[in-house]
Amino acid sequence: MKTSTNSYPIFIGDRLRFQLNQLIEKDYTSILIVSDEKVAELYVTDILGNFPEKKVYRSIIPAGEQSKSVDFFYQLHTDAIKFGLDRASLIIALGGGVVGDLAGFVAATYMRGIDFIQVPTTILAHDSSVGGKVAINHQLGKNLIGSFYPPAAVIYDTQTLKTLSEEEMRSGYAELVKEALIADEAFFNKLLKTDLRDLSNDQLTEHLTNGIKIKASIVGIDEKEAGIRKNLNLGHTLGHALEAEKGYGAITHGEAVAIGLLFSLHISERLFSRKLPYEPLLHWLKNNQYPLNIGELDEESLVNRMKTDKKALNATIQMVLLKQTGEVAIQELNDRDIRMYLKSFRRRLVGE
Template identity: 55%
Template sequence: MKQLTIQSSQRSYPIVMEAGLRFDLKKWLKSDYSSILIITDEKIADKYLQDVTESLGDTDIYTYIAPSGEASKSIEQYYKLQTKAIESGLDRKSLIIALGGGVIGDLGGFVAATFMRGIDYVQMPTTILAHDSSVGGKVAINHEAGKNLIGCFYPPAAVLYDTETLASLPYREIRSGYAEILKEGFISDIHLTEELLALSLEQVSSAQLENHLEAGIKVKANIVEEDEKESGVRKYLNLGHTLGHAFEATLGYGKVTHGEAVANGMLFALHVSEDVAGKKLPFNELYNWMKRNAYPIIDIEEESIPKLIKSMKSDKKSVSGHIQMVLLNKVGEPTVKNLDDSSVEAYIKTYIERMNKR
């Protein structure tokens, strides 16, 4: 078992990583709850919902199964879940358990944050990608104009990570999750970055995966404790997300995974960083890693640039009409730069040229 504790302004909460944890949940719940609503999706329900329900004993248990995929982070699913909570008789002493990947964690957490002005919730991530989204208390749903535009900061009561659930992940989900771990390497640690860039993800062992997850969670935990509300260093966690979120929104949620979009966004961020920093960065190494591990390389058509820029400006990280990007001075030394539309357009055009030469 591996355990960390996050200190937030509202509460401290544990992050626990343990194989088989879903069979012994009661010991990790800090109080006796009047009732529990478990929120999951169609894919996870078949695998783990019964295990989780049975481990909770004789508490009044209710369940809600959302459709799988990013499209469930919607105002429609949010409203249905609020209705489910009301009809089930949940009160301020109730608990919500978000059992699933980042979509379920964000959706379930936002429902908990706003039901009766806030009740406890527990994150039970079942994907690699969710090691990032489940830590730090950022919960949200999407708007058609952009990702995560409707949400708040609301820390969980606990993050309970049953590492056995990762064994059933399809390769695409492994690939998606490792993009976020690599992001954490880029902004913090040259040694972790070099180790990750050497990986062939289809050959990663369970022990390697757990070590990489722990390393990524520690990076996220340290940053979140220093900057809970994203006014300073927490912005660094957005490396690759400015264009990545724009890809998700413009291509249509679910067409590419979040991690696939972020990987492409990081490639663009390194392209921009090389110009701003005036030095070579691991652009080629990242590109080769993506190709070796079968990440989709997203083609950008010139006519789509205005649409991408509009989406990037709708991102919650935009400031005074400028697009805010996380860049690297070097690996382990991130920085934030505000760019105007013309600069971003020029960078996208030179990026297209660079990619077309490959």
């Protein structure tokens, strides 16, 4: 992964968690492994086995989006201080997007910044682990407190994905669909032929590699989201608003993004008078059991949450839309139009 200001390696392969000591080039004074309760039970021992002669500590947080909070951010800083981490120490983020975002933000701010390495264990984290965005949530909005702080490396052991639940598979594949929609129509069409309950390891590795290549190519051009990197937010304006509205953890990030992708396609079709793959995507999402029953929408509340989105300017909502697969358009929409689109989207989604 190479940008104008940073460069770091991305490793993808089977059983890489047993090779960290070979893949990590620098010599660190101490190491703090940050993980959640579910992932730690499965893989912390494997990570520890890489460093038999190092001072290695662990901090385990509860699984779920609720842990991306200022309270756990502060707790991890407390742990780092108590363990005696210094500026030549390393944090290993072992887990999904929540762990990566939280541990990365701790690394960015502890003693004004120490190294961290992403060891993602979910499909969803293929997106969040690459690109250097780290953050925690505020109760009024997702990822509003954070920074751009690239990892020293991303080490992706595909074997860890075999323990994922169907819910986590769905969540991760929503981001792969997003990347395909903004950059690669052939990849998008290939994903629409994929049954998430019958994935081979080769298929999964190919899909992840394609998604990471798209993400890396965009971040390489626009590291700090001044231009083209905003394209990666397709589906996220409504997705983030739904997560906050329903309460973090009530719906997975990827499942919320899936609904947001449909919403973006719905608006795009009407705004640009183009036929876009709304119906094929809806069919694929239903076939793969994505939860699309969003119930009654509090449109006013959702509009207000969308206006706290980081892309909003002067309290005006900026939507990432598509003119066609692979051709992105950023559009400012007023509150009245957003409310109108939310109404028509809900009717279309429930088949009214």
